[in-house]
Amino acid sequence: MHPVMQRLRALQLLADGGSLSDVSRATGVSRASLREWRDRGPGALPATGACWVCEETVPAASSGYARLLGYYLGDGCLSRVRSVHALRVSCDRAYPGIVEDVTAAIGEVRPGARVQHVRAPGVVVVQSYWKHWPCLFPQHGPGRKHERTLVLAGWQREVVERHPADLLRGLFHSDGCRANNWTRRLVAGEMKRYDYPRWQFTNNSPGHPALVLRGARLGRRTVAAVELEDDLGLHPRRGGPARRAARAQALSALTPGVGRPGRPR
Known part of the structure; x- marks a missing residue:
């Protein structure tokens, strides 16, 4: 199975006008695989419980992930709850459209996942449990986000470069x-x-x-x-x-x- 970064790079080279032969020489991927990715997509989406980072498949719902990354970097956090992690994004109750947008982004990134709304005075916390959230958000770590250096992983940069407006929207x-x-x-x-x-x-x-x-x-x-x-x-x-x-x-x-x-x- 070809790594996610290799697939994304190959698709970008094809989108930039490269021929199958040129892209094959540049990436080491066969022309048959390149033709398959170009005509039918870069690969099947992972199952609901699968982690496309661990499986090195192409990110599912890239635009939704870019949006969710913006929300996480802004008002989100990861918390360990027993054997899983909870992704929590705090939203102002005065803006229900944002609550719906965060909920939709989680659903795009992980179809079929259960998303909960926890209400408190003036706030709605959108949360979802999954053991692989740290894989999707490698910026997670001890301490406050604004006191740490935040650097995008290579595959995250590929997604953000394809969907910059979605990341900005979340931010x-x-x-x-x-x-x-x-x-x-x-x-x-x-x-x-x-x-x-x-x-x-x-x-x-x-x-x-x-x-x-x-x-x-x-x-x-x-x-x-x-x-x-x-x-x-x-x-x-x-x-x-x-x-x-x-x-x-x-x-x-x-x-x-x-x-x-x-x-x-």
Whole structure:
């Protein structure tokens, strides 16, 4: 069985326009296997109780995992409970859409898993038990996350590079906020005001994965921000159909209907 990183690298080379022969020489994978991955997918999804990290298979529901990784790095934690681990993500009760999004992400990563909602004053803790959660989140360790250096594993970086907006979505809706930014510009001799959304989050962990994402800009050393106008090149009131379609796609990925401009998350 080919390791997950080798499969992902081969698929990326094919997606970049490489021929079967060139990719085969670069990766050492037969052309027949490459053709199979290209035409039918990189492999069967693991069983519900299986861990695709331990089995070195291609990550199931990569976009869901990138989103869940953002939630874990923000307001999540792992706790050992007897022979298993509990993944817990604390959510503000004022934003039920975020609770639903975290629940859906867990379901995408581990289909059929039981997900519980534990309610406390002002908070809903979304939790799920599984012995393999530490495999999926190797950043787990003793002490507080913001006091430790967080480094992505190689296979995690592959997933994040494919789904950067999903990771940002989890980060912004856990440790971040969304607000309206505005600017004034001279248009046809007249000053006009333009409003556009801005997302940002704060995290003090050295080497935080989001700081290396394309599309994320460092506003300060510990603050990453994304503005549709500057960072994604998507001015809210300019551009043709292609630009507007790209803006809609970015908005869809970053805002699943769980936050409001000017309010936290």
